[in-house]
Amino acid sequence: MQSLYLATTLAAAVACLLTSLLIFARRKSGERSRVILACIVFFSVGNYMTRFLALCHGEDPKLLISVPMLLLAIFMVISYIMYPIEVISPGYLNFRRIVKLYSPWLVLALVYCICLQVGIIFKPYHSLFEMLPEVTEFQVWFRLLLSMLFFAPVLFIFTIPYTRRYNNTNRTWILKYTITFTVNILAYMIVLNFDTLIIKTVYYYVSAGCSIYIAYMELFERLIEQRNLSTGNIDIPSPDNPSVPTETLSVRKNSLCEKIxxxxxxxxxxxxxDISLNMLAASLCTNRTTLSCALHELGYVSFSAYINSLRIEEFIQRVRSKESTNYQDIFYDVGFRSRATALRNFKQYTGKTPSEYFSN
Known part of the structure; x- marks a missing residue:
């Protein structure tokens, strides 16, 4: 059984490594979700390889119920939340929000470090059941608290601000990801309660399988709606894709201005x-200089002026159609990072504030 456990650990590491490389190789311009997912899966490789090398040298890997391993598990759970956030709400994650996302973990890690400094001893246990007789002790209920926190990020998925850029995903995809994520956490909880080789071996199969299935959903199910305009290939309207106007079918080999x-x-x-001149140039298979000239032909002094004008136009259209009465939410949905930037650009574009513009 020990040999099977060793082989399973290595197989899980190799499978996650290949999965990570495949996701990274299939990343798309302007999409950070695949880069984030590739990094998360690659991080799992380090976890598997650490245990594999310890077993090869005859050492006992750290007990899963130890505080460092529980903190590592919570760190991974939070990391797996970053991926659906980027999918559901592209561009939402920035440095401040990432720090905020990891702040509960940082607090827990700080508490653990303080405990070590003041001399609190964390006894070794092999399972959660083994700790229950001493549940009144701090070093026991602190670990129980860490174990219960595994499920908190799962609920957070359904509170992510939902945007429809690129038609990135739908509720079905979110539900399938949540189920897969929950299965992985439940499998880990079983390992924490039953410290046997057979249980840990099965867990590695489940964990690696969940990572591979998430990669499959990203590469083959969550198809980002992108059209290849550089070759003049336009999607054909159908009952499944009625959103493409019929008049676009006649467009063939457009000039760059028309393609933009x-x-x-x-x-x-x-x-x-995060849209940039380079990203748009790559999407249209051209270069920065040619693209800038085309934008000048369209009457825009700069790339940012063009992008902001499109955002303001959609903002006006959404307010007029009464999709929402919250200006700040609409400003965010159309691509602005802050209310102040949006208001400044709106006044430059219309000569009025939103309140003045719509009151007339």
Whole structure:
């Protein structure tokens, strides 16, 4: 059984390594979700390889119920939340929000370090059941608290601000990801309660399988709606895809100005807060200089002026159609990072504040 456990640990590491490399190789311009997922899966490789090398040298890996391992598990759970956040709400994650996301983990890690400094001893246990007779002790209930926190990030998935840039995903995908994520956590909880080789071996199969299935959903199920405009290939309207206007079928080998306009109309790339001249140039298979000249032909002094004008136009359209009465939410949805920036650009574009503009 020991040999099977050793082989399973190595197989899980190799499977996650190949999965991570495949996801990274299939990343798309302007999409950070696949890069984030590749990094998360690659981090699992280090966890598996650490245990594999310890077993090869005849050492006992750290007990899963130890505080460092529980903190590591919570860190991984939080990391797996970053991926659906980027999928559901592209551009939402920035340095401040990432720090905020990890702040509960940082507090727990700080508490553990303080405990070690003041001399609190954390006894070794092999399972959660083994700790229950001493549940009144701090070193026991602190670990029980860490174990219960595994499920908290799962609920957070359904509170992520939902945007429709690129038609990135739908509720079905979110539900399937949540179920897969929950299965992985439940399997880990079983390992914490039953410290046997057979249970740990099965867990590695489940854990690696969940990572591979998430990668499968990313690469083959969650198809980002992008059109290849550089070759003039336009999607054909059908009952499954009625959103493509019939008049676009006649567009073939457009000039770059027409391609820019059509590309933005179909993909709404301007909603991406991180959109750049380089990203748009790559999408249209051209270069920065040619793209800048085309934008000048369209009457815009700069790339940012063009993007902001599209955002303001959609903002006006959404307010007029009464999709929402919250200006700040709409500003965020159309691609602005802050209310102040949005208001400044709105006044430059219309000469009025939103309140003045819509009151007239």
């Amino acid at each position: 306009t059509l590309h933005m109309k179909l993909t709404c790339d301007y909603r991406d807060p």
